[in-house]
Amino acid sequence: MSPRTARTVPAARLTVRDVTVRFAGLTALDAVSFTVEPGSVHALIGPNGAGKSTCFNVLSGVYRAASGSAEYAGHDLTRLPPHRITALGVARTFQNIVLTEGSVADNLMLGRHRLTRAGFTSAALRLPAAVREQRRHRERAAEIAGFLGLEAYFDQPVGPLPYGVKKRVEIARALCTEPRLLLLDEPVAGMNPTERLAMAATVAAIRDSLGISVLLVEHDMGMVMRLADAVTVLDFGRRIADGSPQAVQQDPDVVRAYLGQEEPA
Ligand code: ADP
Ligand code: MG
Numbered sequence: 036m037s038p039r040t041a042r043t044v045p046a047a048r049l050t051v052r053d054v055t056v057r058f059a060g061l062t063a064l065d066a067v068s069f070t071v072e073p074g075s076v077h078a079l080i081g082p083n084g085a086g087k088s089t090c091f092n093v094l095s096g097v098y099r100a101a102s103g104s105a106e107y108a109g110h111d112l113t114r115l116p117p118h119r120i121t122a123l124g125v126a127r128t129f130q131n132i133v134l135t136e137g138s139v140a141d142n143l144m145l146g147r148h149r150l151t152r153a154g155f156t157s158a159a160l161r162l163p164a165a166v167r168e169q170r171r172h173r174e175r176a177a178e179i180a181g182f183l184g185l186e187a188y189f190d191q192p193v194g195p196l197p198y199g200v201k202k203r204v205e206i207a208r209a210l211c212t213e214p215r216l217l218l219l220d221e222p223v224a225g226m227n228p229t230e231r232l233a234m235a236a237t238v239a240a241i242r243d244s245l246g247i248s249v250l251l252v253e254h255d256m257g258m259v260m261r262l263a264d265a266v267t268v269l270d271f272g273r274r275i276a277d278g279s280p281q282a283v284q285q286d287p288d289v290v291r292a293y294l295g296q297e298e299p300a
Contacts, residue, residue: 046246049112054103055103071265075264077250079251080253095120125218126146129205134193134205139188
């Protein structure tokens with residue numbers, strides 16, 4: 036797939052500073068800071084309940100931070116609603132699959148929606164400009180589906196598709212918003228080893244071929260070590276380590292946080 040996008044925006048640095056999130060008596064994130072460099076894969080890891088998904092929810096405008104900031108392309112993401120964050124070129128997937136009914140193409144076209152210039156009325160009236168624009172968006176959606184290995188499923192309903200394929204549809208839909216920063220929450224959870232390897236290659240290609248920065252929540256340490264350029268480790272809402280995969284893997288606090296867990300969950 037060509038890295039050329041409908042609206043080319045350069046990848047920007049994401050600077051998360053002292054972000055705190057509280058839920059009735061629980062501090063889910065406690066003054067967490069980290070920086071995602073443009074064009075890098077940055078892994079966010081930590082035991083179950085560490086605050087990883089909460090961090091994604093703050094960065095995508097779903098949860099409000101009590102304090103702190105997340106600077107991206109001259110804006111503080113913690114103060115913006117979800118659609119403004121998407122418009123800045125930040126897209127996400129969810130830990131649990133969230134797809135709408137209809138075909139793979141229908142789901143991907145929802146991702147294209149924010150880029151649609153022609154209004155709903157002209158589209159409904161099938162005015163030539165609107166029809167042309169829809170066709171262009173569909174072509175781009177098909178191209179993105181191809182990048183994710185979904186060409187055979189493009190016109191199929193998503194409902195009956197296997198789990199691993201649905202995870203790919205979610206990523207394709209996120210890519211359809213033409214992001215420069217992609218937040219992936221556990222993209223290989225529930226996948227078999229073959230699917231995991233394929234997904235790791237896809238994440239690497241999103242960085243290397245498309246130049247998109249990826250913030251990756253992942254439990255598969257092998258995948259994190261192979262893929263990530265940098266790693267931030269959370270435990271009970273606090274940042275306990277931050278650095279290269281090698282340095283973080285040997286950090287005594289990290290080893291302690293993961294100790295006794297058969298597989299980090
Ligand atoms: P992780 O993704 O690292 O497993 P989460 O960010 O989902 O962890 O959760 C961090 C903590 O915040 C957990 O204790 C969780 O129960 C709590 N939490 C997350 N979302 C909410 C919410 N909407 N309301 C109350 N507590 C929440
Ligand atoms: Mg989570």
